[in-house]
Amino acid sequence: VRIGNLSKTTGVSVPTIKYYQREGLVPYGEQVRPNQVEYGDEHVHRLRLVRALVDIGHLSIAAAKNVLAAIDEPGRDHFASLGKVLYAVNAATPTEADQDSVDALVAKRGWTVRAGNPSRAALAALLETLAALGRTDVLARLDDYAELAEQLAALDVSQLAGHDQRDDLLETAVVISLLGDALVSLLRKLAQESHAAHRMGS
Amino acid sequence: VRIGNLSKTTGVSVPTIKYYQREGLVPYGEQVRPNQVEYGDEHVHRLRLVRALVDIGHLSIAAAKNVLAAIDEPGRDHFASLGKVLYAVNAATPTEADQDSVDALVAKRGWTVRAGNPSRAALAALLETLAALGRTDVLARLDDYAELAEQLAALDVSQLAGHDQRDDLLETAVVISLLGDALVSLLRKLAQESHAAHRMGS
Numbered sequence: 001v002r003i004g005n006l007s008k009t010t011g012v013s014v015p016t017i018k019y020y021q022r023e024g025l026v027p028y029g030e031q032v033r034p035n036q037v038e039y040g041d042e043h044v045h046r047l048r049l050v051r052a053l054v055d056i057g058h059l060s061i062a063a064a065k066n067v068l069a070a071i072d073e074p075g076r077d078h079f080a081s082l083g084k085v086l087y088a089v090n091a092a093t094p095t096e097a098d099q100d101s102v103d104a105l106v107a108k109r110g111w112t113v114r115a116g117n118p119s120r121a122a123l124a125a126l127l128e129t130l131a132a133l134g135r136t137d138v139l140a141r142l143d144d145y146a147e148l149a150e151q152l153a154a155l156d157v158s159q160l161a162g163h164d165q166r167d168d169l170l171e172t173a174v175v176i177s178l179l180g181d182a183l184v185s186l187l188r189k190l191a192q193e194s195h196a197a198h199r200m201g202s
Numbered sequence: 203v204r205i206g207n208l209s210k211t212t213g214v215s216v217p218t219i220k221y222y223q224r225e226g227l228v229p230y231g232e233q234v235r236p237n238q239v240e241y242g243d244e245h246v247h248r249l250r251l252v253r254a255l256v257d258i259g260h261l262s263i264a265a266a267k268n269v270l271a272a273i274d275e276p277g278r279d280h281f282a283s284l285g286k287v288l289y290a291v292n293a294a295t296p297t298e299a300d301q302d303s304v305d306a307l308v309a310k311r312g313w314t315v316r317a318g319n320p321s322r323a324a325l326a327a328l329l330e331t332l333a334a335l336g337r338t339d340v341l342a343r344l345d346d347y348a349e350l351a352e353q354l355a356a357l358d359v360s361q362l363a364g365h366d367q368r369d370d371l372l373e374t375a376v377v378i379s380l381l382g383d384a385l386v387s388l389l390r391k392l393a394q395e396s397h398a399a400h401r402m403g404s
């Protein structure tokens with residue numbers, strides 16, 4: 001199809017599609033005649049993925065580019081690629097926070113997590129913020145949250161089964177990681193209202 | 203303390219503090235002498251809260267302002283205030299998505315959720331995106347995710363107990379809702395790596 005149709009199908013404007021192409025997020029179409037460029041299903045899918053990462057996952061264009069580059073990069077070792085892609089999702093914010101409490105939690109749960117996982121530093125910073133805000137109640141329940149997070153992760157990872165083709169595996173992992181956060185956040189907010197309503201008896 | 207000390211204690215630069223004051227996120231200090239303005243613990247706490255909302259909760263300045271205004275607004279009915287504050291956190295994005303699937307889910311779970319809860323529309327849009335991306339695997343496990351989200355919500359709401367003073371209750375709810383998402387997201391990413399490592403046997 002032409003770019004106008006691609007725009008109609010995906011709801012992304014033509015100038016935005018061209019911007020994504022210049023930024024390397026979406027591949028160019030195929031020049032089938034001197035004045036005609038054709039787009040296919042892979043463009044529709046890639047555009048939807050970009051919008052999901054940016055609109056729902058709240059990734060910056062630069063972060064989305066890193067994630068897509070990690071997906072597109074050829075490589076044989078699926079697990080190494082998976083790590084690369086998910087670390088790119090979880091853009092590293094260097095922090096000075098003390099990681100002892102995170103190390104202790106990871107050890108207590110028996111999790112196998114590489115030292116380079118950027119979530120370690122981000123979690124350490126978050127625990128510091130919670131402490132600074134006086135939220136000792138949340139910190140006291142950290143292990144309960146970790147238990148539920150572990151069950152979510154098990155559910156996430158079980159969905160990678162059957163996605164053996166590399167690109168499919170990596171995209172599935174990214175979508176589940178980013179959109180899965182949005183999904184649980186929204187379900188949780190609905191359930192919070194329900195629980196709060198019952199607790200307050202109104 | 204002077205504004206310079208406030209800046210040192212919180213790690214927020216003086217121009218940023220002044221910007222937050224102009225935007226109405228942080229109250230002005232107390233003019234104790236013609237040339238001296240004093241800041242207290244409530245300013246330290248408010249600045250930390252603003253940074254948490256903006257840096258960790260990824261709220262825009264405008265959204266953070268709405269949340270804080272809802273906290274600051276006087277009102278007797280705690281439950282109504284709670285709804286207002288949490289709806290402000292969960293900034294409404296109007297959407298055309300079909301909400302039937304969300305209504306069905308809410309009914310199936312037996313949740314009490316008002317029609318005006320903005321998470322309803324946001325969840326409907328997210329389910330559409332997942333379907334458009336071909337993620338039928340996630341949609342098939344929606345009820346499993348809802349079950350875990352409900353357990354998280356129960357844990358969240360249980361922490362409101364004992365916070366009976368209005369401002370304290372509302373701030374606790376906001377922090378748990380926003381930073382609680384970040385907390386579970388990070389714990390989940392750590393556990394995902396661990397589960398993926400075990401599944402892939404590396």
